[in-house]
Amino acid sequence: xxxxxxxxxxxxxxxxxxxxxxxxxxxxxxxxxxxxxxxxxxxxxxxxxxxxxxxxxxxxxxxxxxxxxxxxxxxxxxxxxxxxxxxxxxxxxxxxxxxxxxxxxxxxxxxxxxxxxxxxxxxxxxxxxxxxxxxxxxxxxxxxxxxxxxxxxxxxxxxxxxxxxxxxxxxxxxxxxxxx
Numbered sequence: 252x253x254x255x256x257x258x259x260x261x262x263x264x265x266x267x268x269x270x271x272x273x274x275x276x277x278x279x280x281x282x283x284x285x286x287x288x289x290x291x292x293x294x295x296x297x298x299x300x301x302x303x304x305x306x307x308x309x310x311x312x313x314x315x316x317x318x319x320x321x322x323x324x325x326x327x328x329x330x331x332x333x334x335x336x337x338x339x340x341x342x343x344x345x346x347x348x349x350x351x352x353x354x355x356x357x358x359x360x361x362x363x364x365x366x367x368x369x370x371x372x373x374x375x376x377x378x379x380x381x382x383x384x385x386x387x388x389x390x391x392x393x394x395x396x397x398x399x400x401x402x403x404x405x406x407x408x409x410x411x412x413x414x415x416x417x418x419x420x421x422x423x424x425x426x427x428x429x430x431x
Contacts, residue, residue, distance in 0.1 A: 281322040282360035285309050287343050287367040304406040311407055315414035330358040345381055355385030373401040378409045380417060392420050
């Protein structure tokens with residue numbers, strides 16, 4: 252029987268969770284929120300294409316993280332009310348103070364991933380993500396990828412690169428943030 256890297260890492264996370272809590276608990280989980288879009292130039296010619304690219308990026312990021320991270324990706328549906336409430340208070344969730352904790356708890360998540368795309372122009376974009384510990388509402392990882400060109404291909408390549416950087420997180424870094 253061949254055991255993949257993802258299976259071994261998931262088993263590791265379950266063991267870390269159990270050891271740190273002193274009680275039986277589920278494997279650590281990650282709530283991946285949808286990408287937020289920050290556009291400096293407001294080009295009406297690209298609005299529809301950019302919205303479609305956000306949908307593609309959301310799907311790509313979740314699929315990639317589900318296969319490489321030692322965390323179970325949770326359904327965001329139980330957190331929709333908390334997300335809506337937070338968005339009524341702040342423009343961008345990655346800039347809120349304490350809302351990741353509230354959102355994560357409503358989804359029973361250990362961590363929340365807050366991704367965003369910053370479009371400076373049709374040539375310069377940044378794809379970013381921050382993983383926050385729900386228990387402490389502190390960042391445990393921040394990653395960013397720069398893009399040149401506002402195309403479907405560029406967005407997908409950038410999203411894959413961001414996912415790869417997140418997948419390269421070492422287990423110790425996240426396990427230190429699991430609290431009893």
